[in-house]
Every structure is written in structure tokens, then in C-alpha cells.
Amino acid sequence: MTRPTIYLDSNATTEPLQEVRDGINSCLADGWANPSSIHRPGFSARSSIELARGSVARLVDADPGRIVFTSGGTESANLAINGVLSDPINACSIISNPLEHGAVSVPVHDAGRRGAKVSMVSHDRDGQIDLSDLEDRLSKVSSGSRLVSIMWVNNETGVIQPIGQVARLCRSFGWILHCDATQAVGKLPLGDEVEQVDLLTFSAHKFHGPKGIGALRIRDRSVLGPVVTGGPQESGLRGGTENTPGIVGMGIAAERAAAWLDDDGHVKVESLRAQFEQRMGDLGGVTIHGEGAPRLWTTSCIGFDQVESESLLMMLSEQGVCASGGAACASGALEPSHVLVGMGVPHDLAMGSIRFSFSRLTTPEQIDAACEIIEASVRRLRSMDSSTD
Structure with a gap:
């Protein structure tokens, strides 16, 4: 008998809603014309895009004319970062956070290799940036293209950055702020802070x-x-025929996410992570990364003593539980997550860390079932480790 899947990897991707799938299929069947064409089917496709743009704009509290569609969060971040660097590259300055996703860290480092002045703001042990250090760095540069790129919510730990305060500092010193909000949009109310962000990217x-x-x-x-x-x-900011079915699907997802937030859905699911972490804490020998900072309800990154994440992930997968490790395969070798290493997590604990991430479709029953499987698996791996000592 096939075990039911318990999907706790929602920071990687979420299940498309049925309404989203239906909308995409309908667009593929009936709305496939080029939206730039001057005929009725083209006009219809253009109308679908603009309706979706309005829905996405409402989700992030923007005028529809301020929304640019791309192929995803990575392209959006590249457009934001490289699109700002208009001066000769050696006259450009960038401040970022060493714990950023590769969608930001790679183009930032590439800009540095081409001659831009790049510096990294310091952070505390939970991964929250040091605002005093940021202010000091901002004050030292007053000319050329100046960009700060700080993510709203960390994809591995769920730690929330004080974007409102970051934005106010950037504005006071004349810097442009880009915020990778990929893990924030549709999951928490963005509030007044979003209007202070110059460039916000999401997927x-x-x-x-x-x-x-x-x-x-x-x-x-x-x-x-x-x-x-x-x-x-x-x-003119992103040439190429638009992905009408994808845009339509994003518009539907944005409508549903906005309605869920308006109904305080994010408050109702806060207990999911608390329920999960209470059970994990009862195991003993666990560390919740970023626990001392504000974190989004979606994410619980846990280090298990005497456990290798690869072995635990494989054991969980065999029992239907999907999660992600605190390590990634690089050059054929398993290496600890740069986020956890950057936070000062010891190597062995980083290698034994798992990211469990939830969505608004996750149920308390799934949390309970997953906890039973995780507890049994961790105990089994620890007993195997003890027997080989």
C-alpha cells in the first residue's frame, strides 16, 4: 500500500491550486494568441494579462503599471540588480547580506568581479542584519549607482528582516533598496513597509x-x-512574448492569496509551526535555527544531534515525508548550507539540519503524522550511530 505524501517542503515550491490549473488549461485551449497581435484573439490574450496584472498588483499593494512580469524570482532579482547598475560598473556600490539566496548573491558577486564595490552587512547569530552596521556602510558612499539588496524572509530559516527600518535608512542616505520577497509574498501581510521598497521581487x-x-x-x-x-x-523592461498561461495562473493564485490574508489565514496557521517544534523539542538534542529572531510561520529549520541530514531525508522520503536538507551538493561533495555556516552553526550540526516548510494547505493531522515518522526515524538513526561507536 502506498503511503500518503506529507509535503513539508513548501519553501521549495507549493502545490498549484486547482483553480490555477483550471485557469492555465483554459488559457492554453482558448487564450493562446499572441497578446501583441492586433486582432480579437490577441486583444483577448492582452486583456487576460492585464486582469492578472491587476490581481498581482493588489497582492503587493501596487498600481498595476508598476508590475513587470518575468520568468520567476531569479530573473526578477537579476533584473532588479543589474537594471540599477547603469553607471560605469566601477562607480557602482552594492550592500547585501551574506545569507541571501543565490538569485541575489550570484549577480551581486558577479557585479563585484566586474568592478562594483560590494560589501556585506553583518548580522547576529540568528541571521538578522545589524542596522547600525548597515547605517555606517550607507553613510560612506554618496555618489554613483547605489543598491542595497536584502531579502524579506530567509528561505532556509524563515527569519524575517526589519525591512521597514532598512528602507528608511536607505531612503535617508539616497540608496535604492531591492528586496527579495519570494518567501514573503502571499504568506504574510506586507503592510506599509512594501511601499518603501524600491524594487520587490517574487515568484x-x-x-x-x-x-x-x-x-x-x-x-x-x-x-x-x-x-x-x-x-x-x-x-520595454523585459522583451519577449509574454507567458500568458503562466501570468493568468499567477493572477489567480494572487487573488486567492490576498483573500486568505484578508481572512487572517496567516494568523490561523501560526500554531502549525509551534505544534511541530514542540514535538521536535521533546526528542531532545535538537536546535531550532533562528529561534531567537522573528520567523515566518512557514519555516522550521532544525538541527538534529548525531544525525546526518542526507540519511534522515532518505528515510523520511521512504515513509512519505518530504523535506529539504541544510546542505547542498556542490562539486560532487555534500557541503553545509552557506546560511547555517554564516550564522556560525557548527559543521556537524549544519550537516544534520533539515528544513521543514509548511503552506496554507498543510493540516494539523499531517503535522502529527509527520512528527511520528520523524521521531521514529531520528531515534533509529541515533541508535545506529551509537552502535557503531
Whole structure:
């Protein structure tokens, strides 16, 4: 008998809603015309895109004209970062956080290799940035293209950065702020802080939309130049025929996410992580990474003493529980997560860390069932480790 899947890997991707799938299929069947064409089917496709743009704009509290569609969060971040660096590269300055996702850290480091001045703000042991250090770095540069790139919610630990305070500091010193909000949009109310962010990037598949479609929210179009050229689409900032089915799916997912947030859905699911971490804590020998900082309800990154994450993940997968490790395969070798290493987590504990991530579709019953499987698996691996000592 096949075990039911308990999906606790929602920071990686979320299950598309049935309404999203239906909307995409309908668009593929009936709305496949080129939205730039001057005929009725083309006009219909264009109308579908603009309706979806309005839905996405409402989710992030923006005017529809400030939303640019891309292929996902990574492209959005690249457009935000590289689109700002309009001066000669050696006149550009970037401040970022060493715990960023690769969608930000790679283009930032690439800019540094090309001559931009790149510096990394310090952070505490939970991964929250040091605002005093940020202010000091901001005050030292007053000319050229100046960009700060800080994520709203960390994808591995769920730690929430004080984006409102970051934005106010950037504004006071004349820096542009890009925020990777991929793990935040559709999962928590963005509040007044979002209006202070110059460039906000996010992806549909993190809030029950399709993969291959994301967006960039622009506060002021004048700060950004195009990166993908060759067509007038997306106001000239992202050339190429639009992915109408993906955009339609993102629009539907945005509508559902906005309604869920309006109904305080994020408050109702807060207990899921608390329920999960209480059970894990009862195991003993566990560390909850980022526990001392504000964290989003979606994420619980746990280090298990005397356990290798790869072995635990394989054991959980065989029993239907899906999660992610605190390590990634690089150059054929399993290495600890740069986020956990950057937070000062000891090597062995980082190698024994698992990220469990929840969505609004996760149920308390699934949490209970997963906990039983995880507890038994950890105990088994620890007993095996003890027997080999």
C-alpha cells in the first residue's frame, strides 16, 4: 500500500491550486494568441494579462503599471540588480547580506568581479542584519549607482528582516533598496513597509501558482533599465512574448492569496509551526535555527544531534515525508548550507539540519503524522550511530 505524501517542503515550491490549473488549461485551449497581435484573439490574450496584472498588483499593494512580469524570482532579482547598475560598473556600490539566496548573491558577486564595490552587512547569530552596521556602510558612499539588496524572509530559516527600518535608512542616505520577497509574498501581510521598497521581487510558485512566472514590483521606473532586450513588452523592461498561461495562473493564485490574508489565514496557521517544534523539542538534542529572531510561520529549520541530514531525508522520503536538507551538493561533495555556516552553526550540526516548510494547505493531522515518522526515524538513526561507536 502506498503511503500518503506529507509535503513539508513548501519553501521549495507549493502545490498549484486547482483553480490555477483550471485557469492555465483554459488559457492554453482558448487564450493562446499572441497578446501583441492586433486582432480579437490577441486583444483577448492582452486583456487576460492585464486582469492578472491587476490581481498581482493588489497582492503587493501596487498600481498595476508598476508590475513587470518575468520568468520567476531569479530573473526578477537579476533584473532588479543589474537594471540599477547603469553607471560605469566601477562607480557602482552594492550592500547585501551574506545569507541571501543565490538569485541575489550570484549577480551581486558577479557585479563585484566586474568592478562594483560590494560589501556585506553583518548580522547576529540568528541571521538578522545589524542596522547600525548597515547605517555606517550607507553613510560612506554618496555618489554613483547605489543598491542595497536584502531579502524579506530567509528561505532556509524563515527569519524575517526589519525591512521597514532598512528602507528608511536607505531612503535617508539616497540608496535604492531591492528586496527579495519570494518567501514573503502571499504568506504574510506586507503592510506599509512594501511601499518603501524600491524594487520587490517574487515568484508565483511559492504561493500556490505555477512555476516559470514571477514579477518585479517597481516603486519608480526611472531607477531601472532593461536587461532582456529585443521587444517592447513589459514597458520595454523585459522583451519577449509574454507567458500568458503562466501570468493568468499567477493572477489567480494572487487573488486567492490576498483573500486568505484578508481572512487572517496567516494568523490561523501560526500554531502549525509551534505544534511541530514542540514535538521536535521533546526528542531532545535538537536546535531550532533562528529561534531567537522573528520567523515566518512557514519555516522550521532544525538541527538534529548525531544525525546526518542526507540519511534522515532518505528515510523520511521512504515513509512519505518530504523535506529539504541544510546542505547542498556542490562539486560532487555534500557541503553545509552557506546560511547555517554564516550564522556560525557548527559543521556537524549544519550537516544534520533539515528544513521543514509548511503552506496554507498543510493540516494539523499531517503535522502529527509527520512528527511520528520523524521521531521514529531520528531515534533509529541515533541508535545506529551509537552502535557503531
